[in-house]
Amino acid sequence: MIDFELSENVKMMRQMTHAVAEQAMRPISREYDEREHEKPWDFLNMMWEVSRGTSFGGGSERKAKDAAREGPSEKNFAMCTSVEELCWGDVGLYLSIPNSGLGGAAVAAAGTPAQKERFLARFSSGKPKWGAMAITEPSCGSDSSAIQTTAVRDGDHWLLNGTKIFCTSGLMAAEKSEGFVVVWATLDRSAGRAGIRAFVVDAGTPGMYVTKVEKKLGIRASDTATIVLEDCRVPLDNILGSPEIPKTSEGFKGAMATFDATRPIVAASAIGVARAALDFVRDTLKEHGIEVRYGVSPHKLTALERDFMEMEAQVQAARLLVWRAAWMIDNGMRNNLEASMSKAKAGLVVTQVTQKAVELLGPLGYSRQCLLEKWMRDAKISDIYEGTQQINQLIIARRILGYSSKALS
Amino acid sequence: MVNFKPTDEQELIRETMAAFARDVLRPQAHEADERCEVPENVVQRAWELGLVQSAIPEALGGYGDPRSPITGTLLLEELAYGDLALTLHLLAPRLLTIPLLLFGTEDQRKRWLPRFTGDRYAVGTAAFVEPRWDFDASSVSTRAERVEGDYVVTGRKCLVPLARQAEALLVYATAPDGLAAFIVEPGTSGLVIGEREKNMGTRALETYPVGLEGVRLPAGSRLGGEGADLEPLVNASRVATAALAVGVSRAAFEYGVAYAKERRAFGVAIAQKQAIAFMLATMATEIDAMRLLAWEAAWRLERGQPATRESCLARDYASKAALKITDDAVQVLGGHGYIRDHPVEQWLRDARGFTTFDGLAIV
Numbered sequence: 001m002i003d004f005e006l007s008e009n010v011k012m013m014r015q016m017t018h019a020v021a022e023q024a025m026r027p028i029s030r031e032y033d034e035r036e037h038e039k040p041w042d043f044l045n046m047m048w049e050v051s052r053g054t055s056f057g058g059g060s061e062r063k064a065k066d067a068a069r070e071g072p073s074e075k076n077f078a079m080c081t082s083v084e085e086l087c088w089g090d091v092g093l094y095l096s097i098p099n100s101g102l103g104g105a106a107v108a109a110a111g112t113p114a115q116k117e118r119f120l121a122r123f124s125s126g127k128p129k130w131g132a133m134a135i136t137e138p139s140c141g142s143d144s145s146a147i148q149t150t151a152v153r154d155g156d157h158w159l160l161n162g163t164k165i166f167c168t169s170g171l172m173a174a175e176k177s178e179g180f181v182v183v184w185a186t187l188d189r190s191a192g193r194a195g196i197r198a199f200v201v202d203a204g205t206p207g208m209y210v211t212k213v214e215k216k217l218g219i220r221a222s223d224t225a226t227i228v229l230e231d232c233r234v235p236l237d238n239i240l241g242s243p244e245i246p247k248t249s250e251g252f253k254g255a256m257a258t259f260d261a262t263r264p265i266v267a268a269s270a271i272g273v274a275r276a277a278l279d280f281v282r283d284t285l286k287e288h289g290i291e292v293r294y295g296v297s298p299h300k301l302t303a304l305e306r307d308f309m310e311m312e313a314q315v316q317a318a319r320l321l322v323w324r325a326a327w328m329i330d331n332g333m334r335n336n337l338e339a340s341m342s343k344a345k346a347g348l349v350v351t352q353v354t355q356k357a358v359e360l361l362g363p364l365g366y367s368r369q370c371l372l373e374k375w376m377r378d379a380k381i382s383d384i385y386e387g388t389q390q391i392n393q394l395i396i397a398r399r400i401l402g403y404s405s406k407a408l409s
Numbered sequence: 410m411v412n413f414k415p416t417d418e419q420e421l422i423r424e425t426m427a428a429f430a431r432d433v434l435r436p437q438a439h440e441a442d443e444r445c446e447v448p449e450n451v452v453q454r455a456w457e458l459g460l461v462q463s464a465i466p467e468a469l470g471g472y473g474d475p476r477s478p479i480t481g482t483l484l485l486e487e488l489a490y491g492d493l494a495l496t497l498h499l500l501a502p503r504l505l506t507i508p509l510l511l512f513g514t515e516d517q518r519k520r521w522l523p524r525f526t527g528d529r530y531a532v533g534t535a536a537f538v539e540p541r542w543d544f545d546a547s548s549v550s551t552r553a554e555r556v557e558g559d560y561v562v563t564g565r566k567c568l569v570p571l572a573r574q575a576e577a578l579l580v581y582a583t584a585p586d587g588l589a590a591f592i593v594e595p596g597t598s599g600l601v602i603g604e605r606e607k608n609m610g611t612r613a614l615e616t617y618p619v620g621l622e623g624v625r626l627p628a629g630s631r632l633g634g635e636g637a638d639l640e641p642l643v644n645a646s647r648v649a650t651a652a653l654a655v656g657v658s659r660a661a662f663e664y665g666v667a668y669a670k671e672r673r674a675f676g677v678a679i680a681q682k683q684a685i686a687f688m689l690a691t692m693a694t695e696i697d698a699m700r701l702l703a704w705e706a707a708w709r710l711e712r713g714q715p716a717t718r719e720s721c722l723a724r725d726y727a728s729k730a731a732l733k734i735t736d737d738a739v740q741v742l743g744g745h746g747y748i749r750d751h752p753v754e755q756w757l758r759d760a761r762g763f764t765t766f767d768g769l770a771i772v
Contacts, residue, residue: 007410297545313722320701341694397686
């Protein structure tokens with residue numbers, strides 16, 4: 001039955017995460033935007049204590065047969081609503097929260113039960129830890145099939161060689177905690193997609209170095225690292241999936257399926273930022289006695305009201321697409337198309353809504369005294385990482401047209 | 410718990426409507442548009458689907474299914490996918506029956522609803538829109554004044570579907586205590602139905618200007634009596650507009666997809682070019698977005714919650730998106746899209762109306 005009422009459980013989680021956002025994130029939001037590359041340790045330790053064992057960064061893919069056995073869950077849905085709240089607080093700080101992150105999502109999606117236990121158990125105890133995902137390279141971003149990093153078998157180890165960039169929480173995962181980095185590498189460059197595998201590289205593994213931490217437009221509280229792998233030796237069973245190179249690219253597709261779970265979450269984070277901007281504009285207008293009027297002829301509305309309503313509708317449209325994509329995984333449905341739709345829409349909406357919000361509030365919007373300008377800077381990444389706007393458009397187009405990646409490239 | 414799955418019963422209704430739209434409405438849509446008339450066989454076949462009778466209580470001759478804005482939203486999308494003008498014609502009686510079901514007094518319901526439960530299509534309609542550029546659904550200019558226990562209604566309406574054949578018109582006016590609606594019978598003194606209007610789109614739908622020149626009506630003709638808050642009706646109309654916009658958009662989108670996969674340029678199907686493929690991808694995303702907004706607003710209506718904000722956002726979003734999507738569909742077909750041999754130009758003309766169609770349909 002079509003229903004838009006949040007369950008009690010989701011409402012409760014939303015309340016809790018909102019409290020964190022409001023009380024723990026907002027007060028330090030500006031500070032850690034300005035003090036790029038410094039870590040808000042009080043906040044990180046606190047978040048580790050309250051949320052360890054959950055995965056605020058990674059999604060959980062549910063296979064249809066699991067859903068059939070366990071019945072519908074609300075895991076991904078609840079994650080999306082919680083992430084929206086946290087990112088309403090601060091998306092950069094949210095990204096820096098210690099957890100298994102995207103690396104954990106990859107392990108959860110493609111790992112064996114033994115691998116899940118071995119790599120993910122650590123995120124429930126001990127000191128704060130981070131997981132990270134390393135896909136992008138200096139010469140390839142969206143085209144992850146062009147990965148140059150190699151994995152060569154050497155006895156009972158894999159030898160990894162290559163350079164990874166734009167690795168979110170890469171510094172924390174590779175060097176500053178007992179976490180891990182999931183590194184994508186090719187077993188055989190001539191095999192194309194079919195030869196690409198993900199490898200779990202534990203923090204501190206010799207041969208893995210962080211060589212740079214990026215300076216960015218936004219999300220400055222989150223570290224974005226360059227990771228170099230030089231004859232980095234990882235145990236044989238740290239490979240996610242089969243070491244055989246099949247004739248088809250199923251393995252690669254399996255890895256890409258991780259995105260079906262994570263894209264709605266990234267989209268939810270974008271919604272959080274967009275809502276922060278909307279709320280700020282609404283509150284500011286209210287302080288000046290301006291309330292948006294609904295139901296009145298557009299001819300009688302001010303330009304400000306019309307703009308605001310347009311923004312509001314866009315954000316709600318994007319949010320519902322996110323909810324649907326998450327709901328689908330929770331119910332064991334394949335959501336490749338819908339995940340990309342949610343990400344494409346939310347990435348664009350948050351970018352446009354925050355830019356418009358800055359415009360609407362003029363000098364208030366532009367000033368670093370308010371957080372609005374920060375949100376605009378933070379927003380832009382939503383339209384880039386975890387599949388750019390264009391890549392998601394490509395995926396949507398292939399799905400609706402029934403085209404392979406060869407037919408539409 | 411949030412859920413995006415219609416009930417089995419709703420799925421069944423949706424499938425029935427989809428089949429009707431595909432097999433009956435769409436094949437006749439072009440000719441109906443060209444000839445500016447609704448084929449009779451369509452009307453009777455649709456009547457037999459029970460679109461109007463279903464929500465009328467059994468005691469009054471209907472099927473007694475509860476009225477559901479969500480089901481209505483699903484139904485409207487499917488029918489509009491077949492053809493908008495035909496849909497508005499077929500559903501016009503609901504402009505009278507649903508308000509009666511929601512707000513009608515016992516007398517009003519008993520008097521009027523049985524007329525819509527017979528074997529033949531019976532016409533009912535509503536007069537809401539007014540012929541002014543700044544028409545405002547939140548404060549209509551038509552006035553209803555109290556005179557010696559009666560009401561005297563004065564104003565001008567337009568875009569009134571099937572006004573000439575209607576058993577009764579539901580005329581919206583601003584009364585001293587807010588928005589009111591009056592059941593007006595044809596032939597009432599001062600009710601002037603003009604010449605059939607000629608519109609850019611939905612050409613098969615007969616619409617009329619209606620003048621109310623001091624129409625004197627007994628208090629008993631006011632829908633729900635004094636003090637009825639009709640905002641839910643206005644919102645139900647907004648949601649209907651959004652749902653119809655989804656249907657028309659989907660029609661244009663699917664046609665665009667089929668054409669783009671067929672049409673070749675530079676050695677490949679044009680759908681294989683990102684410039685076209687991305688337009689189609691955006692259209693698909695926007696259609697889902699507008700549908701979900703419509704569902705959410707309908708869901709609020711169904712629960713009897715305040716829904717003005719959601720209904721307005723859904724309707725504004727959907728009417729803008731539908732225009733963009735149908736325009737893009739014409740663009741995908743290029744020169745062919747401009748030729749009336751293809752239906753996309755009709756969908757563009759039809760979709761342009763959504764910003765004006767307040768009160769032309771209801772969920």
